[in-house]
Amino acid sequence: xxxxxxxxxxxxxxxxxxxxxxxxxxxxxxxANQPIFLEQHLQRLNKDSQRLYLPKIDLDLxxxxxxxxxxxxxxxxxxxxxxxxxxxxxxxQPDEIQPTRILSLHxxxxxxxxxxxxxxxxxxxxxxxxLNPDLAGMKHLNRLEQVMARAEWNDDTIQExxxxxxxxxxxxxxxxxxxxxxxxxxxxxxxxxxxxxxIIRSWIFQQLPVIEHDFFIDDLRDADEIFVCNSVIxxxxxxxxxxxxxxxxxxxxxxxxxxxxxxxxxxxxxxxK
Amino acid sequence: xxxxxxxxxxxxxxxxxxxxxxxxxxxxxxxANQPIFLEQHLQRLNKDSQRLYLPKIDLDLxxxxxxxxxxxxxxxxxxxxxxxxxxxxxxxQPDEIQPTRILSLHxxxxxxxxxxxxxxxxxxxxxxxxLNPDLAGMKHLNRLEQVMARAEWNDDTIQExxxxxxxxxxxxxxxxxxxxxxxxxxxxxxxxxxxxxxIIRSWIFQQLPVIEHDFFIDDLRDADEIFVCNSVIxxxxxxxxxxxxxxxxxxxxxxxxxxxxxxxxxxxxxxxK
Numbered sequence: 001x002x003x004x005x006x007x008x009x010x011x012x013x014x015x016x017x018x019x020x021x022x023x024x025x026x027x028x029x030x031x032a033n034q035p036i037f038l039e040q041h042l043q044r045l046n047k048d049s050q051r052l053y054l055p056k057i058d059l060d061l062x063x064x065x066x067x068x069x070x071x072x073x074x075x076x077x078x079x080x081x082x083x084x085x086x087x088x089x090x091x092x093q094p095d096e097i098q099p100t101r102i103l104s105l106h107x108x109x110x111x112x113x114x115x116x117x118x119x120x121x122x123x124x125x126x127x128x129x130x131l132n133p134d135l136a137g138m139k140h141l142n143r144l145e146q147v148m149a150r151a152e153w154n155d156d157t158i159q160e161x162x163x164x165x166x167x168x169x170x171x172x173x174x175x176x177x178x179x180x181x182x183x184x185x186x187x188x189x190x191x192x193x194x195x196x197x198x199i200i201r202s203w204i205f206q207q208l209p210v211i212e213h214d215f216f217i218d219d220l221r222d223a224d225e226i227f228v229c230n231s232v233i234x235x236x237x238x239x240x241x242x243x244x245x246x247x248x249x250x251x252x253x254x255x256x257x258x259x260x261x262x263x264x265x266x267x268x269x270x271x272x273k
Numbered sequence: 274x275x276x277x278x279x280x281x282x283x284x285x286x287x288x289x290x291x292x293x294x295x296x297x298x299x300x301x302x303x304x305a306n307q308p309i310f311l312e313q314h315l316q317r318l319n320k321d322s323q324r325l326y327l328p329k330i331d332l333d334l335x336x337x338x339x340x341x342x343x344x345x346x347x348x349x350x351x352x353x354x355x356x357x358x359x360x361x362x363x364x365x366q367p368d369e370i371q372p373t374r375i376l377s378l379h380x381x382x383x384x385x386x387x388x389x390x391x392x393x394x395x396x397x398x399x400x401x402x403x404l405n406p407d408l409a410g411m412k413h414l415n416r417l418e419q420v421m422a423r424a425e426w427n428d429d430t431i432q433e434x435x436x437x438x439x440x441x442x443x444x445x446x447x448x449x450x451x452x453x454x455x456x457x458x459x460x461x462x463x464x465x466x467x468x469x470x471x472i473i474r475s476w477i478f479q480q481l482p483v484i485e486h487d488f489f490i491d492d493l494r495d496a497d498e499i500f501v502c503n504s505v506i507x508x509x510x511x512x513x514x515x516x517x518x519x520x521x522x523x524x525x526x527x528x529x530x531x532x533x534x535x536x537x538x539x540x541x542x543x544x545x546k
Binding site for chain 2: 008009014017019081088091093109131141144145146147193194
């Protein structure tokens with residue numbers, strides 16, 4: 001782990017990331033030592049840090065630290081945390097902000113291959129996502145809703161929980177974005193009031209037309225395909241939700257899976273060249 | 274500072290309090306070495322830790338650590354943080370949770386006496402409170418909304434910012450609960466969808482009948498009195514909000530201020546006996 005460039009595995013208790021969740025994070029797949037979608041992750045971090053009024057990020061420095069950490073990482077997960085640094089007690093931020101930048105490498109979670117090939121079982125969570133346009137979309141450190149939702153089940157045959165907002169609109173998974181296909185059209189939730197705008201979600205928007213709209217669990221009942229995605233798992237077909245089975249050979253999910261694999265390979269090959 | 278009973282001023286980066294804001298806190302006034310409203314604070318911590326499915330708190334241990342820390346503290350602020358401990362990457366909590374318990378002493382913030390005697394100037398914040406009944410009321414570590422609201426002003430003539438929810442209902446201050454008086458009746462916001470149920474707020478409910486209801490900034494225009502409260506400042510009259518001046522000699526605010534001072538003195542004297 002690197003904390004502001006130094007090898008450390010602790011931070012000050014008075015760090016505002018700990019005191020208030022005053023910061024952001026990114027979770028990046030490392031494939032054959034190469035961080036995948038790195039520019040997109042750093043762009044989001046940069047954009048969200050502006051929304052939180054954090055000082056300008058030194059992207060060159062961040063790049064060089066990532067390079068250093070990933071040199072021999074193989075396949076792994078890189079987590080970047082950026083906080084408003086240390087400060088006294090109280091919500092008011094210090095006049096001079098010295099942000100804290102934490103890079104940590106984690107083992108790549110080797111999920112069973114069937115999750116990718118056959119799909120997963122999902123459930124609907126009771127814990128709801130609160131609504132707040134000021135914070136919506138950002139991958140910030142206030143993640144109690146996801147923690148509470150993930151604590152709802154321990155059954156290892158269920159791989160993801162679908163979260164609704166307090167008005168029962170379907171928004172996303174606890175750790176993923178959610179899409180569904182009906183009659184050849186791709187739909188997902190608009191994330192203006194809650195949710196996290198994932199990097200894979202944004203990549204999918206560049207591949208195919210997507211309709212962002214409000215929808216409910218009942219709207220998923222007669223969907224042709226449902227899938228979830230994030231930067232570590234890629235894209236997983238949801239083969240079962242609420243007792244309904246979904247499968248579509250050569251469907252949009254599978255096409256996107258293949259395109260995503262190809263995109264990742266391209267990034268690895270390009271980096272090695 | 275005491276981290277699980279040991280003198281430390283750092284915590285592990287992998288602590289879930291830092292990774293996700295997965296925890297709670299309490300802010301307690303220490304007056305002449307005595308923690309004020311200690312039982313009420315610990316009861317709230319205990320109740321909220323059950324809502325977050327945290328392991329049962331060892332209250333005897335917590336009591337003895339607080340006693341140790343406050344022995345020579347004089348007038349100070351004690352902050353207690355309780356988190357779900359350390360865990361791997363991912364929202365899922367570990368099978369065995371070893372919570373982290375942090376006690377820290379801070380200097381008592383000596384605000385100008387006029388804040389107490391004459392009142393303060395407040396403003397209305399742009400940052401809104403999101404709605405989520407699952408988390409409402411708790412003093413949890415997800416506090417980005419308060420941080421963003423407090424970052425809206427730097428003008429030291431303004432002492433508190435009033436926060437509305439996303440439906441424009443008045444809820445509370447960035448660091449306080451808010452009450453108002455109209456024709457002899459005391460009102461405050463219901464905190465079932467957002468907000469923190471403060472200890473002084475609960476104490477006020479025991480002193481006088483309070484009507485919890487939905488209200489808007491316009492409803493404050495013809496209020497007779499407005500005040501804000503928390504465990505450190507006690508009760509401050511709001512003498513100016515949105516250009517409107519409020520003052521009421523021998524009003525409900527002043528009566529509650531005197532009753533609160535008397536209650537605190539009683540607790541100090543009782544503890545010394």
